[in-house]
Amino acid sequence: MSSGPYNYSYIFKYIIIGDMGVGKSCLLHQFTEKKFMADCPHTIGVEFGTRIIEVSGQKIKLQIWDTAGQERFRAVTRSYYRGAAGALIIYDITRRSTYNHLSSWLTDARNLTNPNTVIFLIGNKSDLDAQRDVTYDEAKKFADENGLKFVEASAKTGENVEEAFLETAKKIYESIQDGSLDLNAAESGVQKKPTANGARTLSSENAEGRNPSSCSC
């Protein structure tokens, strides 16, 4: 059972940023737990989530930092940008103010990450189409002008959530493949697994298995 979750060859680091209440934590929760968290509390400082995905036959572990949107945590959350391979900038399609602030988030992301960091724009709450305040076309235009990937997603229904995280990983993986992202660079946000040697992990597991649960009560 245990060989599965720890079997991966790369680690990618992500950050999720955006205004307060746009659903950053809910998107993360939907992605890691495949569940919608209805009464999600405000994030204090940072939260964290992890999941292993597969891109082009490679198992990749995503380490995802979910930051607080509140202004008063800005100093703390800024220190998490460094060394991120992927940055997801979130706004709420039903609140124009969160969209208007995108350029400020983008500036932060550009200044504090490295040039290879994949930046993905997500318009959250696509399930609330009736209350829409920002059109798809407008946001798409913004994304194109700034060279960002873009989708509208819903943390509630799960629509496009998986896709956004996976697309980001796919792009990062492509950069590794074509050599534009240097694995060894300190701030690449990408790491090889320490002992990417499945056989070794397996044998050590067997060794554990040989003294069957002597510790258990």
Add this chain to the structure above:
Amino acid sequence: MACFVQGITAYISGLVTDIHNTKDTAIWYKIQVVVKDVFWHVDRRYSDFEALHRKLVETQGIPRDNVVLPPKKLIGNKDPEFVEQRRAQLDIYLTNVLQLLGRNPPDDLAQFFNLHEYEIMFMLKKLAVDIFEKGDQILCSGTPFILSPYQIFAINERMKMAVPFLDSTDKRNDFTHIVDFCTNLKQLQIVGSNIPLGRSTIIPNQYDVDLSPFKSLEEISFKMANFNKIAAIGVGRETVHRISVQNSHLESTNELLLCDTVYKSFRDAGPSHVWPNLRSLHLSNNVIKSVEDIGKLAPKLRFFDLSFNQLHTVYNLTSLPELEHVSYSGNVLSFIGCDMNVLLGNVTVLNMSQNQIENLNVFSKLYSLTVLNLSCNVINDVDEVAHLSDLPCLEVLILTGNPVASTVDYRVRALAFFNERANDISLDNEKASLSEVDQISILQAIEQARRTTLINQPRLAF
């Protein structure tokens, strides 16, 4: 809290010779390293200073002219006057080096001051590398990972700090690896301490510990912990199935199970504080006086170990319908007021060893019992065993360490009470031997005869 961001100072507080008792006459300088409200000591020789200086000149390019190490002296370097002069010069050297590099100490300097052992940032860097390399193996193995309250405190503090994780040299020491590991860790052991860490003034149990980074816990164990300082234990409410607390001065189960709430009683806390999956609770070697509300807080409990506490009475645990194993070993139980079945219900394994129990009548109706350990009590009379003779499932009975165990024919007489089941009972880890079986049947025959006569006698009297 010790974090270099707050500034490091260091000075030589004394001289030490022959620290390893090897008749070595070398002089060691005892350096006191101070970071905010804590300090620690390291002992370094002149040659250590020299090596440090060489590395700093190489890697950090520190200016040779400003930061000068006092020169080497081959002869007469133990002369008290010279030593004192050198001490003063080295003191100045430390001040100068820290002025230049203290805000962002390179690894060589950190090692010289043992920052990896006491200072939050370097401690976590070291932990991150360990976890990056062995974390997955630890998670696979199912063995608990041990952390001290000071380490968890460091993790909590680090998350709040506005300082980037990466140093440009090594991605293995990224703090993210620690948080990743904590998020996925299932078995955590927290080992506290009330004595200072190493040669520092850091007392681990005085630091606040917030367990919220641990989101997948199934088993938590605390040793010598300080529950006044532990927050967010409820992070594991849904997932934890085993908790063990040892030597932690725990006074009640509520202190543990409601430790993250303002309320210390279930009546005020409410159903959101229930531990729905808690199956085993091991609370040996504490000072538990109350297990109030346990049935409400941990309704699925199966194993309940209350050994070596200060319990005077057996609590009513019938509110725990799934309870199987109970240990009250090593308490101060003497007189138990009513039948144990009223208090314990359906338990199958009961350990009452090392108490002050004299009479066994209260055990007579624990009909589900298969194992009963009564060793090291004050049972004097072998006839007390008669009270256990009707327990239909009993297989193991332990009476060693009682006065009765040294009486004549004890084993045979005790086993004889179990009538036809005598051969099925393991008494003091041994079933009846062949010769014992014979003696038991003789004893039982005599008893039978005696009863018949007793019954018949009155008739004869007519």
